[in-house]
Amino acid sequence: MATAADSGDGTPDWDYAPSSRPAAGPETRTLANNNRPVSGKNLEAGPPFTKDSAGVWQANRTNVTLRNTVTDADGDASNLTFQVYTTNAEGTPKDQVQLTDPDTGKPAAYGVVVSDFVTSGGRASVTLRYGDLKANTTYAFRTSAFDGGLYETNWSSWAKFHTRGRAVNITLPEPNKDAAAVNQDAHQNPQKIAQPSMAVVAPTVPPVARSAEEGWNCGTLNKRTGIQPCSRLVPDNSKATRDALTNGTKGTAALPSLVDWCANLLDSHIKRYEACIGSFTYEYQGIVVKDGKPTGEILDASWAVGQEVKLAGNSSTFTQQLTLVPVSIDPKFVSVTLNVEFDCLLADRCSNGPQSWDGALEWVGADPLSHSAVGKIDHTWNAQNNADTLDLSTKITAYSPVANPAATRWQADGAQIRCDKISSTTPGCTFHKYIPTWVMNFAKTPPAVAHAWLIQSKLPTHPGSKAANKPLFYLPAASKNAPGRDPDDNRKVICPDGWAATYGNPDATAVTEISSTDKASCDEFAYASTYNSGGMPTSMGGMNEVDTGNDCVQTYATRVKQGEWHLYDDIRGAAPKWTEKCGRSAMSGWINSTSMGGAFSSGFSTKYRMLDKDPYWVAFPQFAHCDASKVTVACTVPKP
Incomplete structure (x- = not known):
């Protein structure tokens, strides 16, 4: 029996008829066969498409993929409309989530998204747009089928899923473009x-x-x-x-x-x-x-x-x-x-x-x-x-x-x-056996410093850590290093040209008030100009070679409000395993380039006459109070 119709005005009760809001297209009844398609009972959310002991699907990201099977007695190809709700404390559906059309980036009609057509008995799926869902939140979803002419009379049963929480949440101040240069001698x-x-x-x-x-x-x-x-x-x-x-x-x-x-x-x-x-x-x-x-x-x-x-x-x-x-x-x-x-x-x-x-x-x-x-x-x-x-x-x-x-x-x-x-x-x-210490300018570029601290503290490679006895090894220009490797070739492995604009987290904040042409950039740690870089080939003395920057821990830097920035892990993918060999972060290009650039070359590598493979430490004095051993690395810097 069909459920109540809906005129499309206002927000309907949760049990409205799917055909009353025809997100998949109008119902025509012009097909020769007239059997309605049916949603399956195989509702899944992920990845990794696994449930907890309470039967709730555990998604390791916020741009979740939802799927279900669909059948049609006439053998017609069908699609599924996916609808998502927030949940009450007891887990029942509460409020519909306005989803985004993944193709246009605009609010989807009726707040739902529609899959492609699949053969009868097949599995239809949609991947929700980044930003539609919150981290560490439980949702419920359901589906309704459409074969191009007829809608399923009722919605499917509900299935619940939970998005993962953040693995990184470091609170930071505004970048200060006028901050004085770090006195590197004071840290030696x-x-x-x-x-x-x-x-x-x-x-x-x-x-x-x-x-x-x-x-x-x-x-x-x-x-x-x-x-x-x-x-x-x-x-x-x-x-x-x-x-x-x-x-x-x-x-x-x-x-x-x-x-x-x-x-x-x-x-x-x-x-x-x-x-x-x-x-x-x-x-x-x-x-x-x-x-x-x-x-x-x-x-x-x-x-x-x-x-x-x-x-x-x-x-x-x-x-x-x-x-x-x-x-x-x-x-x-x-x-x-x-x-x-x-x-x-x-x-x-x-x-x-x-x-x-x-x-x-x-x-x-x-x-x-x-x-x-x-x-x-x-x-x-x-x-x-x-x-x-x-x-x-x-x-x-x-x-x-x-x-x-x-x-x-x-x-x-x-x-x-x-x-x-x-x-x-x-x-x-x-005295070349002395290992100097490089200190980044936290006051000027907080997110870049936070990224380097996170990777050094959390990964087993501990790049640049004196406490772990894991120095960085300097890779100068190609004409001055033994394998003749251009450090920019290391960068291109981890941070290919245009990566930040095309693939980086869209919430990375540019500081156009500092640099009018500023845009998102890709920051890597360990630095490209080191043998520790994930882009440095093992055959050339590289210590942590990876295939691409996708193998690194993924983060981004965003301003949540004036005066407050955060370094977050990229919630669009699985949480870091913390066994990775490198870090990659989407952040302001001005912050990224200013954090090293001339500050390192003139204020450190040239100042201390660094040559090929010379070791050095990287220290983060502002982060001394932060604890990287927690499951979620959360810290406010400077210490409040």
Whole structure:
């Protein structure tokens, strides 16, 4: 029996006759056969077209596909009209959802959408337009059949489905186009390196009452005095030694410093252009020998030793400084003189300038601790090659009127220097084993920073994470990298030209008030200019190669109201698995390009003379309070 007719005015009761609102076309009754088509009982929603324990279909997106079978006793091809309702708390239909015509993008007639015709017994389906449904919401739907002439008398039974919730919801402020550039130097913390290694220095004489394994290097016995000299360098990070290197013998006035952050720092550390090599104690001993055997009497002298090196990003000449502060000198030595030799190893690559000392290198008299000595020397790379590595080595020889010389040489492998004319035609030198930290400009481009933080924090590749020990590896221009790969070719794999306009989430917001021509763009992380990029082929050293950007986590940045932006996962597809290797986000082109562009090239890669495959970290200080371990990554930045 047919249900009540509807004139098409207003909103009908939910049980109106399908033919009274002929969304699929007018009913004609001109066909030879006159059997009405019938909706099946196989209503499904998805993908992935699976139900929960309550029988509700679970859709992993909001642009849901609805389907049902349809039959016609006459064998006519038929279609289905699909109608969607919101639901009450108890799950019953509440209000009809106005659906969008998927072909025109305009409101569909009568608020329903119609499938294509299918053969009798076939499955008809429609995919709802993005924006018609909300995330994390339960709906009900039903169908009615039409064979081109006749409508099904009644609607089918109801079936319920639930759209997935968001996996990402990061709340952000407005971009500030006038935000100051990030001071990258402020984020470069000292990196600890191994203490220097000691080298044997001739003459090497078997020590009397001393073990060579303890680092001692001994000279020849003074036959006149019966004293054998020995010396060694001992790492010493005690407070007394650090205080001595800061304030000298008087303990009141600070000694001159070449690297300001060396003061009171223990052990050996480097930055990209500066090094603090240790704090040490240089020991010189005279072992009293009689009849070929030690008497047990030992003359002691020692100095606190600190070494600092300062390089220049725009010069092939650099400086090192050595500080010597006497700690104890046995008066029986009469006096002790130190001879210091600064060497830039591989003489064909590096030349040494003259030494200059503030304070004599001889300690003598009743008060041998009366002064400290601070020495400087310049070294110059010859700049004949495009790049060279240099090692600094220092040798101290001590001697006194009663004891022959004994010498100790050391070298800090972790402070190896690399000089180049590749990153810039102007030569410069860095401590290339230092891993610098890049900090994006959050105040200027919040969505781009949020995207990079999300991918670094959530994916197992953790690109650029210092905590996970997963640095990014820099890929410079094709002419400057080993495989000759243009970084833009990486970008085209993840973000093909025109992708954002054609396939990106349509809710990505442009900032036309900042740039009048701004439009949606595609942002990827890890960056295209890295070996970590999903677009970098494995055959060229790529670490995370994917086939296309479709394999990445999909997000977009949108302004929900003035002053409030959100980074969302793209609800048009399945939620991220968080096993992906990369991230792709639709966002403002101005935000995307400004977040890196010149800021990275001039303010970081050139500033720190980054070369092919150099590692670096990416840090997000504004996100320290955010927890990426939750199922839904939700955070407000900056912290409210």
